[in-house]
Amino acid sequence: MKKVALLGSTGSIGTQTLDVIRQHPDRFQVRLLACGRNIDLLKKQIAEFQPAVIVIRDEGDLSKLKGHLPIGTRAVAGESALLAAVAETDADFVMNALVGSQGLKPTLTAIEAGKTIGIANKETLVTAGHLVTAASKHYGAQLMAVDSEHSAIWQSLEGSKRSEVTRLIVTASGGSFRDWSADAVARATPEDALKHPNWSMGQKVTIDSATMMNKGLEVIEAHWLFDMPYENIDVLIHRESIIHSLVEYQDKSVIAQLGTPDMKVAIQYALAYPDRLELNGPERLNLWEVGALHFENTDPIKHQCLTMAYQAGETGGSAPTVLNAANEEAVQQFLKGELSFTGIADTVEKALAAHTVIAHPSIDEVMEVDLETRERTRNEK
Numbered sequence: 001m002k003k004v005a006l007l008g009s010t011g012s013i014g015t016q017t018l019d020v021i022r023q024h025p026d027r028f029q030v031r032l033l034a035c036g037r038n039i040d041l042l043k044k045q046i047a048e049f050q051p052a053v054i055v056i057r058d059e060g061d062l063s064k065l066k067g068h069l070p071i072g073t074r075a076v077a078g079e080s081a082l083l084a085a086v087a088e089t090d091a092d093f094v095m096n097a098l099v100g101s102q103g104l105k106p107t108l109t110a111i112e113a114g115k116t117i118g119i120a121n122k123e124t125l126v127t128a129g130h131l132v133t134a135a136s137k138h139y140g141a142q143l144m145a146v147d148s149e150h151s152a153i154w155q156s157l158e159g160s161k162r163s164e165v166t167r168l169i170v171t172a173s174g175g176s177f178r179d180w181s182a183d184a185v186a187r188a189t190p191e192d193a194l195k196h197p198n199w200s201m202g203q204k205v206t207i208d209s210a211t212m213m214n215k216g217l218e219v220i221e222a223h224w225l226f227d228m229p230y231e232n233i234d235v236l237i238h239r240e241s242i243i244h245s246l247v248e249y250q251d252k253s254v255i256a257q258l259g260t261p262d263m264k265v266a267i268q269y270a271l272a273y274p275d276r277l278e279l280n281g282p283e284r285l286n287l288w289e290v291g292a293l294h295f296e297n298t299d300p301i302k303h304q305c306l307t308m309a310y311q312a313g314e315t316g317g318s319a320p321t322v323l324n325a326a327n328e329e330a331v332q333q334f335l336k337g338e339l340s341f342t343g344i345a346d347t348v349e350k351a352l353a354a355h356t357v358i359a360h361p362s363i364d365e366v367m368e369v370d371l372e373t374r375e376r377t378r379n380e381k
């Protein structure tokens with residue numbers, strides 16, 4: 001029986017993780033649930049999964065859980081309570097499905113506690129990939145990719161020699177505005193941007209997908225997860241999101257993982273590895289019906305966020321921290337109607353230009369740069 005701590009239980013990845021666990025009660029037991037403000041959904045999850053520990057964001061919401069905690073279940077609130085709960089839980093697997101760089105410290109805590117980590121929270125690897133990979137080597141903790149592209153790369157690497165890999169090819173749907181004119185994109189609303197062509201996901205990643213920043217974050221994530229130089233990581237626009245990513249080998253073979261777009265496949269792969277679970281939900285891939293798959297190149301001007309992410313990744317140090325923090329702030333501003341869609345890329349560009357890169361930032365320096373970037377971005381609004 002695998003004991004699971006789930007951070008971000010009320011979100012898109014969190015609820016799908018619980019769906020996988022629900023389908024396999026003989027294999028998994030939920031020991032910890034952590035979320036933000038969706039207490040109504042959390043109450044239902046507590047009743048169904050009976051975890052030992054609950055962590056919520058705000059102390060003020062703890063009273064809402066009165067009468068909803070099973071005997072022996074304790075509930076705590078706040079960031080330090082979350083870190084303590086992750087350090088102390090008897091779970092062996094921590095699924096990090098939080099959104100944003102707030103996922104970094106819980107990831108590092110789980111690594112230090114020797115847990116296996118399902119890493120959906122890509123911002124962790126973008127903002128401080130050097131610290132996360134160094135800590136996981138030091139503590140012998142395994143990072144199991146959950147992001148669909150990275151799960152596909154992981155699956156396509158199975159049984160191979162890493163020294164024979166020549167290129168990772170990360171696929172991109174192109175996002176909500178892939179067929180829009182530049183003029184129309186400039187006037188796009190949050191509602192327009194939230195209509196992803198293929199995936200149903202949380203708001204932040206859906207906006208990132210529309211700007212193609214998601215693909216930039218994923219290139220940096222792939223760099224750290226698979227120890228691959230940026231020059232050997234390419235992005236390919238593939239509108240159907242059926243090929244989830246590809247690996248090229250020195251003999252020119254290309255191995256890919258395919259499937260209908262459903263995150264439960266990647267989630268179960270991380271949770272149950274090396275097994276593959278039977279799942280209700282994901283549709284069977286019918287290539288006879290699909291008929292044709294399409295591919296396009298990216299455009300360095302049109303996909304400015306992707307270009308900036310490559311540059312920040314190659315620069316290294318604190319540059320990706322700034323890229324990520326400015327983007328997180330700008331996406332929130334766009335969602336609140338305070339910034340135009342094209343303003344997201346402009347904001348990130350300005351933040352990167354204003355920053356003096358720290359070559360090997362410590363955790364404290366990463367947190368400081370993250371905070372400073374957010375403050376500057378807010379003040380410049």
Ligand SMILES: NC(=O)C1=CN([C@@H]2O[C@H](COP(=O)(O)OP(=O)(O)OC[C@H]3O[C@@H](n4cnc5c(N)ncnc54)[C@H](OP(=O)(O)O)[C@@H]3O)[C@@H](O)[C@H]2O)C=CC1
Binds near residue numbers: 007121147201
């Ligand atoms: N959704 C998807 O299909 C995919 C997502 N990812 C990545 O996975 C991560 C999660 O994405 P997604 O599930 O879409 O995001 P969601 O916004 O749907 O969910 C985020 C979760 O984090 C919780 N949360 C937010 N702030 C806090 C806080 N301060 N303390 C505790 N919990 C908090 C939310 O709680 P609450 O809602 O209760 O406030 C929610 O449970 C992101 O990094 C994303 O890029 C990667 C690939 C695919």
Ligand SMILES: CC(=O)[C@@H](O)[C@H](O)COP(=O)(O)O
Binds near residue numbers: 172208
């Ligand atoms: C499902 C998943 O992994 C998302 O990160 C997805 O990749 C978003 O799609 P695009 O960024 O390719 O539009």
Ligand SMILES: [Mn+2]
Binds near residue numbers: 147148149218
């Ligand atoms: Mn992805």
